[in-house]
Amino acid sequence: MLVNILMLGDVAGSPGMSALFLGLQGLIKKYKVDFCVVNGENAAGGFGICEDDYYNMKKYGADVITSGNHIWQKNEIFPLLDSKDDLLRPLNYPKGVIGHGLCTVKKNGVTYSVISLQGRVDMPVTDCPFKTVKETIERIKKTSDVILVDFHAESTIEKEAMGFFLDGSVSAIVGTHTHIQTMDEKILPKGSGYITDLGLTGVHTGVIGSNPEISIERQLTQIPMKSEILDxxxxxxxxxxxxxTDSSLCTKIVRI
Incomplete structure (x- = not known):
């Protein structure tokens, strides 16, 4: 059985949320999407997720919401990280941290497992993503028809290494975090789909969705001014x- 899965890059601020409101249902209908994963970690003004953002992304069509290092920037989301199975923080945070990094959903007879994972190169310190994700996949592979990994990381080398590390054991490995969509979508040698970065669901006329003047000033002065999402x-x-779903491997990957 073949299933169509839509995975979307970081939702950045109100423009990203508006893009989902205006366009996600159309994409789901156009491509006959069976399952949708959205990285929502920048939905609240570019930093974190608010409670309303979670419920709106679900209403617009997201089955599971992944995240990354910015998930911790809005305290109001903390209770939902514990109570909502379909809202993920990265899997490889230390044991005892609120939330979870794995969600398993059964939809229309298909069991989907989604993993949110965070890199370590030029990122906040976390447990090893390679060892952590491998242990989890070994535990869930026999009961999952589809396994999807959102690897939220800065380094292209780390992302590509993860792709080959997991090739054949998951359905797809997709990168997020940089907000720049790469053109290297492919099916890896053992059958897993891969792209280094899904890109940005947000404004594409600025610097990764933000005001370019502030970004330039930060480079000129080295003062860590807060970025502002373009309106x-x-x-x-x-x-x-x-x-x-018979092999749990990817047969096609196309950029949106």
Whole structure:
């Protein structure tokens, strides 16, 4: 059985949320999407997720919401991290941290497992993503028809290494965090879908969705001024995957 899966890049601020409101249902209908994963970690003004953002992303069509290092920037989301199975923080935070990094959903007879993972190169310190994710996959692979990994990381080397590390054991490994969509979507040698970065669901006329003047000033002065999301129309970026549930491997990957 073949299923179509939509995975979307970081939702940045109100323009990103508006893009989901205006466009996600259309994409789901156009591509006959069976399952949708959205990285929502920048939904609240570029930093974190608010409670309303979570409920709106669900209403717009997200089955599971992944995140990354910015998930901790809005305290109001903390209770939902514990209470909502479909809202993920990265898996490889230390034991005892609120929330969880794995969600398993059964939808229309298909069991989907989604893992949110965070890199360590130029990122906040976490447990080893490679060892952590491998142990989890070994535990869930026999009961999952589809396994999807959102690897939220800065380093292209780390992302590509993760792709080959997991090739054949998951349906797809997709990168997030940089807000720049890469053009290297592919099916790896052992059958897993891969892209280094899904891109940005938000404004594409600035610097990774933000005001370029502030970004330039930060570079000139080295003062860590807070970025501001541009108040312009946003666009959706991500990939459409086709996965064979019999093999749990990817048969097609296309950029959106």
């Amino acid at each position: 312009e129309a946003g666009e959706i970026q991500g990939v459409l995957l086709t996965v064979d």
